[in-house]
Amino acid sequence: MNLEAQLVEWLRANLPGGPLLEVPLGDDAAVLNPGTHSIVVTTDLLTEGVDFLLDQTSPQLVGHKALGVNLSDLAAMAARPTAAFVSLALPRTGGAGFSTLDLAIELYRGMLPLAHKHGVVIAGGDTNTWDGPLVVSITALGETTQRGPLTRTGAEVGDRLLVTGSLGGSILGRHLAVEPRVAEALLLHGQFTLHAGIDISDGLALDAWRLGEASGCGMVLDLDRIPVSVDAHELSQRDGRPAREHALADGEDFELLLAVPADAARQIVEQQPLDVPVTDIGEVIAERGLWQRSATGQKTPLQPQGWQHQAQA
């Protein structure tokens, strides 16, 4: 039995199915039950050397990250994840001390707990071997809730900018151990009025600017309110850059940035309904562009710098 057949056998034994799948694994394509809500689809491809270093990272963490970044995109749309499809280009020589087959299995072992946590069925994929480095390409499907999708385009002047968790320094580990804010997005979208949202994948500054551009508004960040992670502080001690700069520009935080009407924003910040903090860090204004406001209230332009190696078309 060749490698791919062995992997399919492992997958059949280890992937939970579920009522979503009308046709079990192993046919030419997956067949999913039609939902009554709109279908939300996102895809992210991770490459060795750019998104992870296989000699410094366990393949399980790589698998976790590859699924996690996709679920984070679904969270940004306030969609409920349903299924994921996993395409692999595996080095013929294996990697990270594993044979090619075991490398693939380790990747899946990293995905399965995250898939289980978020109710995602791994419903298909394509397994290849080649002479190049490891590539993991995942497409995730979800469905909107009754309130419809949360897009980037609905921010309105006067909205407050809320952010989940804390930012910066994800390179110390959180960029791999992604915790997609799926449940958080669904709870907030279900219980409060949200106008627009994005997940912070390329840095607060750049993604805030994007949210503003998509909505035709400007974004003001109150610098002293930005929740700075302990990782950002640790990184600052190492490299001398202010921790807040890390929080603004590091990227791969995978937190939610939301534009929320002022009343709802106040309720959310007071109630703190999530397991992670929600912080008010600024507001939406009419004047396009990205702005910073100091503790004294002075407003100046802010460069939307950050990671730019990826783009969701």
Next chain:
Amino acid sequence: MNLEAQLVEWLRANLPGGPLLEVPLGDDAAVLNPGTHSIVVTTDLLTEGVDFLLDQTSPQLVGHKALGVNLSDLAAMAARPTAAFVSLALPRTGGAGFSTLDLAIELYRGMLPLAHKHGVVIAGGDTNTWDGPLVVSITALGETTQRGPLTRTGAEVGDRLLVTGSLGGSILGRHLAVEPRVAEALLLHGQFTLHAGIDISDGLALDAWRLGEASGCGMVLDLDRIPVSVDAHELSQRDGRPAREHALADGEDFELLLAVPADAARQIVEQQPLDVPVTDIGEVIAERGLWQRSATGQKTPLQPQGWQHQAQA
């Protein structure tokens, strides 16, 4: 503006939208209208050096092939294609004489006519650059028709085996210029009773064996009836292997192999309702395995050899 932003701009200007898309390109994920039928999903990842040679192939053909193999999988399920998602890992140095951006655009230029022909909306993707070779990963969505999906598992003893087109020698060019049998599958599935189907991606012998295994039956191929392509004859002249062997084992034909009740099979072969020939090449039997039958009626085991570099999980 960085490369990815430039590509997204090109895509926005050049990708047709359509009523399927509830949210235009550029958000965190695509939002598709819910259909009333089941959702069919397939994914295929193509790598430079295995699936194509960038120094011998135009990137447009690579793009065409990457989408075509996915549509062929949807055809094998008798599903109507709706949307495709394109993830790219692009060499930083570009390739085939193109800059990185132009390489990406050429890939899309190869996909667009095929997408248009089959009514597919390219609804999203992920664009990356790296130091490795070119990787093209596409996930295609479709929907079943009123007759439901055509799977691999429904073949019954006594069914005839029908094949579209002719087989073998695709390496001479057809393996890139894939013509997915989408319309053909929809027409046959709509007008006749089909029991099971698969697209011939890894060679007639191997895929016939797979169809039999999935259905719990055996497959007999009448060797002298197999439609042998002109490419297989040409390849035979070059390498001395019998053309029929090429037709049995070469792979990447992307024709349909169908298990059809005898009455319906007779009608299809008589009526020839497609633009390509449909040929009766054998039958489904109770005894498991793959068998060949000569013109004199002698039945002997046949090795299910063929390409095995890919597996749809």
